[in-house]
Amino acid sequence: MSAVIVLLLGIAGMTAGYFFYSKFIAEKIYRLDPNFKTPAHTYQDGIDYVPTNRYVLWGHHFTSVAGAAPIVGPAIAVIWGWGPAFLWVILGTIFFAGVHDFGAIWASVRNKAKSIGALTGEVVSTRARSIFMIVIFLVLLMVNAVFAVVISNLMMNYPTAVVPVWGAILVALIIGQLIYRRLLSLPLVSVLGVIALYALIFIGPSAPIQMPSEVGPVSGNAIWILILFAYAAVASLLPVWVLLQPRDYINGLQLFIGLLVLYGALILFNPVMVAPMLNDNLPAGTPSILPLLFVTIACGAISGFHGLVSSGTTSKQLDKETDARFVGYFGAVGEGSLALAAILAATAGFASLTDWQQVYTAFGQGGVGAFVDGGAYIIHNGLGLDMTTAATLLTVMAALFAGTTMDTGLRLQRYIFQEWGSIYQQEWMKKPSWATGLSVASCLLLAFGAGGASGTGGLIIWPLFGTTNQLLAGLTLLVITVILVRQKRPAIYTLLPLVFLLVMTVLALLTQLRAFYEQGNYFLLVLDIVVLGAALLVIMECLATLKRLRQETAQAAPGD
Structure with a gap:
């Protein structure tokens, strides 16, 4: 089949989802109020709570949620054939991710911009909150530790990308000053920023920077990992307008243009999908497509990490409640577009089926x-x-996606420690510097404690990322559903996705449990049991809350 047909079908589906389905959700379910005073105004502090132009905020949200995962997951899942991966990405974006991301922003904004973990304590129970926040911490730990490895590998393997990746930070700092101090109009700043970023991409091949494979007792990858965490620690403490917002915004524009370049090239080249639609010649040891497809492709279809960004940083910057639809749902569409590009590149980017099979050997x-x-x-x-140059362009895209996600992820991890400080009355933990230090220390402990001098310890628990991440998405949908039921609004549009997601995630956890036992991997076996137990406990808490709400509604009905 022509890759162009697949591309057009995917883009048409996601576009229709935004213009029609998200409008229905905004007006009939979440009922956005343009006059509602958002926390960005109520608690404005110039650091975390900053009313932000919706296009700038979309850039932050899109690039924060679209890390390396929407590239990695789909590009692995096509081993089962491109058809199932394509359907899950498109339908997941329309009916799962958009509603989830949009809903998490709305729920947080309506509750003083509290994170989805803290919000669980109010709408479900304090016990559920404690369990939920442990799951959240695990997801953030995995994301931060592993994305540092992904970026370091990219810079080691593609040294031509080093100058563009790090040069983008300097561009962002300048852009932040120009936007915040209103020295230039946003359109002009956007054009200048994009030109600067693409200039760096073309400079990159002529000025490669290769880190030595060994630097004393540690590897070159480990040096990059340490540098990345030092940068992320500083970035997480800066006011959002200084670096986080402008970096994400200008990267969002550059990355969106990069997608258009890839899509445009695909239309002009018009390659065929050399990989099979359904692969019946799977390599030995390939697990069953059900339920693992739905956790292998998390980001790009639906991802619990998005709920953390939506309720962690995005909700604190939302200028108007009505902006939540554009930022949240369209942000999910942006990530779905990236996942679609990953599917096309990983199936139509080969000269023949034989070439594809030589890569997908396991x-x-x-x-x-x-x-x-x-x-x-x-x-x-x-x-x-x-x-x-083409490889440099795409490497920079992947590295910038992963980098902006890591920036936001460490800031979110800092918020978790600060929330724990408030819950357990530990004043020192509520201080940003201490919370950031604990965040970095926990990531480095996993990276180097489990991975040794290579710093790749995060990869040890990465096999559980998909299931833990999807579990988090399901639990976020549960919280949104409880809020909708409490407000006597239709909850079926969040209830159906969450039931499907939780069933598939629990089945995947059980499947992995058996695999870890057969492999003798007792560390992941125990961690799998912990995650599964946490899932079941929070589900029971939410079900009990929903049952209580139905009973209260039934008792109140005769008197209405």
């Missing part, structure tokens, strides 16, 4: 490498750009 193969190499092949043939 489950877990593909990932970012297939996206970069396959996408570069498409851009080279479609636009005539040389392979090195």
